Amino acid sequence: MGFLAPWFLAGAAAIGLPLWIHLLRQYRSTPHPFSSLMFFERRTQSSIKHRRLRYLLLLSLRIALLLLLALAFANPFVSRTSASVGGRKMLILAVDNSFSMRYDGHLARAKQAALSAVSNLGAGDRGQVLAIGSRVHFMTQPVEDPDALKNAIQSIQPSDERSSYGEFARALRTIAQSSRMPLEVHFASDLQKSSLPPAFSDLRLAPDTNLVYHSVADSKQPNWLVESVTAPAKIYDPKKVRVQAVIASVGADAAKRTVSLVLDGKVLESKPADVPANGRVTAEFLSLESPHGFHKAEIRIEPHDGLAEDDRFPFAIERADPHPVLFLHAAGEQRDELYYRAALESVPEAGFILEPLAVEQAANQAFSKYAFVVLSDIGTLPAGLENSLRNYVASGGSLLVALGPASAALQHVPVSNQAIQGSSYASRDGDRFQIVANADAEHPSLRRANKLDGVQFYQVIRVDPGQSRVIARLTNQVPLLLEKQVGEGRVLVFTSTFDKISNDLPLHAAFVPFVEETARYLGGQQELSTNVAVDSYVELRSAKEHSASVELIDPDGQHPLSLKEATTATSFQVSREGYYEIHRTNGRQEFVAVHADRRESDLTPVPKETLDLWRNTGRGIETSAPGEASDNQARPWSLWRYALLLVLIIAIIESVIASRYLSVEKEAA
């Protein structure tokens, strides 16, 4: 027996307290008058003596309480062999069924190794089968029937998940804690290095865990794969599409591969690629002819290798028409349009096309067909036009207002109605220009515009923000960019112009991303991820769309969501490679292409030293031979729980006895 924290035994000195209270503390007795002491004798007794005798039990309990408490903190243990726990053990048969186990019969070999390990199930032992992916799948409850274990092993199917040894170790710790038996773990896996957690401590095993590896990895496992594909989610002009695919090799020599772009099962284009040894090569396709709508596309390399599943990389694209943007400007003023158009159309992936229009010609314009509307320093709007714009915004449209010299005389900003307080000019008397002082870098407009750093503003319109959200301010604290919600829509106010007169923004690199991201934000064309990895979450609905149903169809054509989930779930974790079809609440149909995590394609095994370290965290045996568990190895068995239990029991007894004495004292008083 020993103590894991012996310095806590110093707490036993606290027993001096009850000793002082019971034995040393002066007892003060209240005199009670009595008729005559004629029949009492002075030889009788000391009250202290009687008190000592009377409270001896209480004193003993209190001393025992303190001693046990100190003992519990000192964490006593006895050395005990595993065999002393009735000789029973829990046999864990863990089979890695991650994506990498699809490699050339690895899973079949792992299952065979696990089946062989079932023979280690002794009389009285219990066994459990686990499938290791990104999560641990418990294939059985702890059972004593070897046939049940074998059936569970046979039922393990390959998955597209990425294996996580950290999750596996955590599950083992949980099992060890709940079963209170030594674990004998047989882990059949390809032992990929990429599956190790970032922190080695996450691999920690419970003390009585004996981990036995059954590696199914080959000594040489060459693998070529499509590592990544860069393609636009939406195609507006098939002639201007660029699809890039990165072909990589892991543990393989240099080789030639044919890279094909496949759309809806039809090969559109193929080209050869020379893949270097343990290197990468990029293949590029510059057109993607496709009809309108969503399409299932993939990049495929041939010939296939041992892991054929990573020789293709699925992605989804949508062919759509560009969205028109109405640019209203004052008659005769076209510089703003020039710069804005140049910026917007330099990014064809954004899918916007600018339609300029003089404000005088916009009286009967239907705004609802535009992604958003730009008012470029118009000045006073015709009353009818402003009402039309306000209705358009209130019903969900978006408006970008640029304020310039023509707006300085206005009382309010059109549509959004913020008060205009005048114009601010940089002059020779003061600062020559203003720059952005504060900016919300998380706002979509500024996310890629580097907070408009370095842009000089010579003239801005002073706008009282009121209830608006100020996204950026200049150094003189004049708001530069404001956003206001109007009805269902939003108005973004830029208090300067898009030409290079009031500022030099068009001359900066931040101009294009500013215009592009603002357009995406106002046009509702924010980037939706249609290509995700296995185990990612796909957004099904926004928080507002809480009652409508979303239909989800997995790659097998099944509906993985229940009816309740279809009406309540906001996201879904995809677990299979392939194309998921989503019918959103607004009736729109989308495809999400799911690919396996490409870290699974790196079959480099974990170094033996690391595996030994991992095994030693469970203080297991040094040999990997199955069935040679160290039953006689002494292990510390902590007793603090029992000490604490005794503390609890004694505390209850002490309370009962002390309260009894207390009531007696009250009666005597």
Added chain:
Amino acid sequence: MLPPAPTRFIDPAMLAGISHLDLVAKTVVDGFVAGLHKSPDFGFSQEFAEYRAYTPGDDLRHVDWNVFARTERAYLKRYRGETNSQLTLMLDTSASMGYSSHRITKLDYARYLSVSLAYLANQQRDAAGVIIFDDDVRNYIRPSTRQGQFMRVAHAIEKAQLGTHTNFAKPFIHFQEFLRRRGIVVVISDFYEQPDTVINTVAPLRFRGNDLILFHVLDPQEIRPQLKEPVLLVDMETQDALEVSPEYAREEYSPKIDAHVEALKKKAAAANIDYFLLPTDRPLDEAMLEYFLVRKGRI
């Protein structure tokens, strides 16, 4: 003739709520009828008692001449005289009489008892007096049948104060001077003295032809102390202090006080003295009823 049995008895604690002792006496005594006692002397009344042979020196007026005529022998005819008796109450007011474990002290209880007896005597037109004593005589009201005698006695009893310690010898020497006429002497005390001393001191009163009654007033706690833990007891007379354990009070004190009471009772009986133990939680009228039953109406 026996008094009618009361239907219920009066809790001594209730008597403590009555402010005037005369009311206490009425409350207790009401229900008892007059003429309960008979004179210890043979006197000259209408109730025949016995015949006795004539001896020289007897008054010839008492000779029953009819008997002499029939038998030629001279007999004296004796009657049981209902003469007025003299009641002397001796009330101990030593400090120990002030002890109480409940609402009334032993002195209170003794006051109720003595004033009740005085009231009873007054109702029967007997002369009643009181002697208040501790270690000396503190007050003395001579027995009398004068008008207002009961109120004088009651007043003396009411204003009796707790004194110091008890000393039977000194006051009883004085009593013998006071008690020149035979009658009934009632001693009310807690008798914290050796039984021999008590009896030897009071017995001479009996020799003078007095009827002597000892009322031993004790608190229930004095008879059976109920201690839950060791306590420091202080003697109310001597101020001595002593730590006493419940075990001692239970196992040694109780037999001692029992033996003391028993010795008093035996020695009193041997000296032809009536002895009554009165715990202060006992209803006073119940105690008096028992007393009368035992005494067969004599007081």
